[in-house]
Amino acid sequence: MSSQADGKALRRDAAENRQRLLDAAATVFSARGLDVGVDEIARVAGVGIGTLYRRFPTKDALISELVRQVLEEFVALANEALSAPDGEGLEQMLYGSGTLLASNRGCLSRMWSDDETTILRDEYRRILFELLARAKQHGRIREDATDADLDLIFWSVRGVIATTRGVTDTGWRRIMAVMIAGLRPGADNLDAIPMSAQHVAQIMDQLWAR
The missing domain is CATH 1.10.10 (Arc Repressor Mutant, subunit A)
Known part of the structure; x- marks a missing residue:
């Protein structure tokens, strides 16, 4: 006993x-x-x-497990956002993701390049793009917003979070608010074409190769 x-x-x-x-x-x-x-x-x-x-x-095993844990939080946050009413889940997800990134800024460089967490990344992106579709259906986001636009928003916010380390933990929220405002219906027409899925895939491959 x-x-x-x-x-x-x-x-x-x-x-x-x-x-x-x-x-x-x-x-x-x-x-x-x-x-x-x-x-x-x-x-x-x-x-x-x-x-x-x-x-x-190994140190690499520690980092990989930390990244896996963070991405599990991303997926949980995304699933929670699916239950938000009236297409509000996308904004909930965007701000929630920024908070998670800011809280785990030390492993940002490995978030999208860790071989052990591909399934979690894919699930997160699948839900994110479903949230975008729902936001469009409820008129919260402009019809010409694309999956690639969301990728660029996240990469931009990631850059702000990384470069403001040691100065502010919340500066990214202003940039996120500006970008969400630009996604609203009724904003000026965009005279630039969206990034293609092929370009997104190429950028992802470059990130994962680092």
Whole structure:
């Protein structure tokens, strides 16, 4: 009986240590970027370096798991937005995504290039484009807005979040509001053609190759 209880405690401790390491990695990477050493992550998590390597054999494995966890949050947020009424889910998703990106800015460079999370990325994008269709149906977004426009919005906001690190955590919200205003029906006609799906795929391939 004692052995079984000890085993359960050990598993619980291991799970808690693992999550502490992921939380510490998110904090340290957000503040200092991905170049920081794993010894600093172990220190912030309050565990030994041996414990870190038992949970994550390489730094890359730690980053990949952190990215997976963040993308799971993106998918959960997207699914929640599907239940928003009157086509409001897209705006809910855009602002929610910005908040998630700002909270995890340390791993932005790996968000769309991690080989282990392709399924999660694809699911997130599928729901996002469904939200765009619903927003159009309810007259909240202009009819000529495209999937590629949403991609560019996210890449733009990602750039703002990355470059304002250490200065502000909320500056991206103003830019998001400006871009959403430009997506509203009744705005001026656009005299530039949208980016093609082929261009989007090419850019994604370049991002994933980094």
